Amino acid sequence: MRPLNQAERVHLAAEIVAAYAQARRELRRAPITTVMARLRTQSSAIAPATATHGTLEEARRLGRAVARTLSLLPGDTRCLVRSLVLTRLLARRGIPAKLVIGARAAPDFLAHAWVEYAGDPVLSPGDGSFARLVEL
Numbered sequence: 001m002r003p004l005n006q007a008e009r010v011h012l013a014a015e016i017v018a019a020y021a022q023a024r025r026e027l028r029r030a031p032i033t034t035v036m037a038r039l040r041t042q043s044s045a046i047a048p049a050t051a052t053h054g055t056l057e058e059a060r061r062l063g064r065a066v067a068r069t070l071s072l073l074p075g076d077t078r079c080l081v082r083s084l085v086l087t088r089l090l091a092r093r094g095i096p097a098k099l100v101i102g103a104r105a106a107p108d109f110l111a112h113a114w115v116e117y118a119g120d121p122v123l124s125p126g127d128g129s130f131a132r133l134v135e136l
Contacts, residue, residue: 020073090115104130
């Protein structure tokens, strides 16, 4: 897989910021299942010339780009928002993925969200202590 040139990196960063704004807006208005449906369907697909091959490697590359870009933004960029943004980017490229939400009860209650492609984590699934609650 070839590295992105400067123009492609800027375009991808802009796409990530736009997806972030949409995800935050949608989360204020609707339940998570509705948000997921909208993020997966409300955008036009990337043109075939720039579409990806749908590989785990490409999904992880996009995951790293999302994490890096969102780390520079103010506001809530925790695991759920990162996962929603990545889900949108993957959907635009025709890459199937699942949003997984898990939780643990001890020693303290904690929830975590991550994205999987073909059963493999694209974003960190945490430390292994999270039981899967739902897959979207």
